[in-house]
Amino acid sequence: MASSSSSRGFRAGGSRPSWRDRAFVVRTYDFAEADRVIVLLTRDHGLVRGVAKGVRKSKSRFGSRLQPFVDVDVQVYPSKSNGLSTITGADTVTYYGHKITDDFDRYTAACAVMETAERLSFDQGDPVLFALVEEALERLQRAEHPTMVLDSFILRATEHAGWGLSLFNCANCEAPGPHKAFNAAVGGAVCNNCRPPGSADVNPEVLHTMWLIQHGRAADAEFVEQMHRLTTAHLQYNLEAGLKSLRIMEQA
Structure with missing residues (x-):
């Protein structure tokens, strides 16, 4: 396995320091004639936008490593200001894509994992969020119900971010459950006493199952659709905007 440390180095002449870190590719877009801008979710440096030069050339082995659903060990020279950094190296640690990209449900769930992680990430590193992404992509390779993997990731990642759901006690008055509204x-x-207008009626077993996957536990798939509806409502309310990948999932 490639080194996962955030080692630092220097260009010849002692100019800008470089660093290495583990990373996932969040998204990419073409830049200039043969370059590509890569948005990375790194373990120890947060969200990083960098240029990978020459990767659109047909023989670029470097570019083949900077693809979605690949855990890579990257070398980056940070920008001098707030512009784009330069990605100068990438070694594959683990490739998760081969069992994801050929299955629509797994693919869209994995895209939603990455898009959610991007929205929850900041400039500083977050090893916990990185580990949650890694675990979700690993589980998606063999998941019978990809939506449950995605929902587990959302519930755990948002709880880590500080706005997790209360799924047993009342979120308003803390009255012990189980309750029948969300x-x-x-x-x-x-x-019933705190229920605002517009609350959704819900089977308490749905909330219990959500609690289980929020804590990384195994759960029955009986309530997949109901859980996903409530989980995405929670995510999109707190992000104050929808996610493109979730809209694609809803249209399928």
């Missing part, structure tokens, strides 16, 4: 704006389960 409200994303309030923060999860709500009791």
Whole structure:
């Protein structure tokens, strides 16, 4: 396995320091004649936007490593200002794509994992978020229900970000559950006394199953559709915007 440390180096002449880090490719877009801008979710440096030069050339082995659903060990020279950094090296650590890209449900779920991670990431590193992405991509390779893997990732990642759902006690008054209503704006389960207008009626077993996957536990797939509807409502309410990948999943 390639080194996962965030080692630093220097260009000849002692100019800008470089660093190495583990990373996932969030998205890419073409730049100049043969270059590509790569948006990386790194373990220790947060979200990084960098140029990989010459990777659009047909014989570029470098470019073949900078693809979605690949865990890579990258070398980066940071920008002098707030512009684009330069990605000068990438070694494959683990390739997750071969069992994801050929299956629409797994592919769209994996895209939603990456898009969610991008929205939750900041300039500083977040090893916990990185590990959650890694685990989700690993599970998606063999998942019978990819949507449950995605929902587990969303619930765990948002809890790590500080706005997890209350799925047993009332999110408003903390009255012990189980409860039969859910409200994303309030923060999860709500009791009859606190239930705001527009709350969704829900089987308490749905909330219990969400609690299980929020804590990384195995759960029955009986309530997949209901869980996904509530989980995405929670995510999109807190992000204050929809995700492109979730819209594609809904249209399928």
